[in-house]
Amino acid sequence: MGIIVSLIMFLFIGRLMWLQLLPGTATSTAPVTHARDNWKRLAVVQRQRSLVLDTGRGDFVDRYGRPMTGETYMTAALFPVRPTIRGSEEQLAALAKLFNVTYTELNNRWNAIREPEFWHEPKQNNPIRLTSSQVEKINGLKVEGIRVLPYRNRYLPGFDAKHIIGFTSQHPEWLKEKHKEKLTFGKRKISEQVGGSGLEKSLENLLHGIGETSVSYFIDGRNSPLHGLDLRIVQPKNNYYPLQVVTTIDLLLQNKIEHYADKQGLKEGAIVVLDSKNADIVAMVSRPKLKPGQFRSGDGSEWENHALKAVEPGSIFKLVTAASAIENGVVERHERFHCDGEYGKYGLSCWRDGGHGDISLQEGLAQSCNIVFATLAERLSGKQLQKTAKSLGVIGLIGWHSSKAYGPFPHPFRLLEEEEDGRVFSSELIDEEGEKIDGGAMAQSGIGQRDVRMSPLQAANLIVTLLNGGRVKEPRLVSEIRYANGQRMAVLKRRDAAVGSGRIKLATAKSLLRGMEAVVDHGTGRSIRQGQWAVAGKSGTAETVKAGVARNHQWFAGYGPVQAPRYAVAVLAANRSPGSSHQATKLFRGVMDIAAKHEAVKSKPAT
């Protein structure tokens, strides 16, 4: 028995010596080395208390370099040191006064902490923001266990959470699945914030960077600081990270439109502003609004970017039907249609009681006459309508993408991951030849009902396509990715979309633009004729059903100024009660007026 016990004892002692004394670089099989390194690292972790000052995550700027995320300010951190060594009663009373709390409250809060903590104002998520005089005073007090440190805050004060940027939150499951190895070797932490939507998600691998900056505070077993070794800032040594993502957003214009959308009470929907020359996304607003700090609350539906969700476009789609009719020669040059308010089949009628009488195609577009477009759609085959829709970029996905490896991007890569496909027919309905569509389905589809879907991004891009003579571009949200030292890591070149079947004729595009001018001049958009810029566009009201209740999607898509187009804008006011005022038309004019004033300020020479 004695020999057996002694042997076991020797085994344990031997194992302990091996772990404790053998150098970590000893050559043995790789997994053993890693396990030992990890064990030693954990032993150090036990003796230090650390606090993250900067996650090292990349930041976003707008097209003029204005920061959209990320700022550094000075804050105060408390470390869990014994009460007796913190300082005298006078010192602590002075500190309490600086924090605007009582001496007792300061001590109580300090005594309660087990891990290092930033000092917070009540009900604030972020650490306290110190003024330079507060910094000076706290440093002057020389209290043990409190330090003034620079803190990197991701969301700027007054930051309106933006769907395009997205959010970060803890995703332990995702990390376990995708980065198991990095977790094992401590390269990533299970508690870290990762991108959950928007660009934060699609660019996660680049934004993540190379590690956080943290401050460690070494204490002994009795919670006293180890002098000479007490505070150590650990930061990754690298000139290239964190990265900076240059977006195409004009932050001032974006913020003005966000504010305007709230003032006008846009509850659900989106506003998309594109540069009409190149389809760069200048502003993109989605509602319901995000509440900063309350990320991932409720069912997460507030995170849906409605600018990228495809819904029934209603009469906006008449632009596509008109284009297809002209391109396929199913409408005579001076043809007159007759609308008496009823189509006479499929239960289809015009929105205007009594009808529009004798009416041309252009007037039909201006007045958004259902009879004209149902008639034209029935003359077309499903295949013809679908082909034109594809030529105009309203089928499939339209946002900037790379189909092959492109710089640091994997392939295939999409900047706007949440974008939904636009379509004309549901896939079950149309066969290869597109001949199965019956007249009723064609008539309904021609006026943007039935299975037709389009996202506000696609609607705005359709306007850009028409303004560019039928050339379809891929809306871009990011123009460049830069290293921390300012060098370029990647340039996202503007791209034309591959529409396959070729673009529409310039004359067709021009004829639709004239139609949109007529809409605002004397048609369904005449209520917004007056304003800063002369504008043109197309209104739409699509019938839909939400939770068993009849609802309307109200649309307006157009451009301005008419003489020299600068912006293409699409507005969607989703799920409005039938019979309510047309909010999208009003918002379109408001956004155009904001854009006009914004341009006027921008072009003023600097003094």
Ligand SMILES: [Zn+2]
């Ligand atoms: Zn009509």
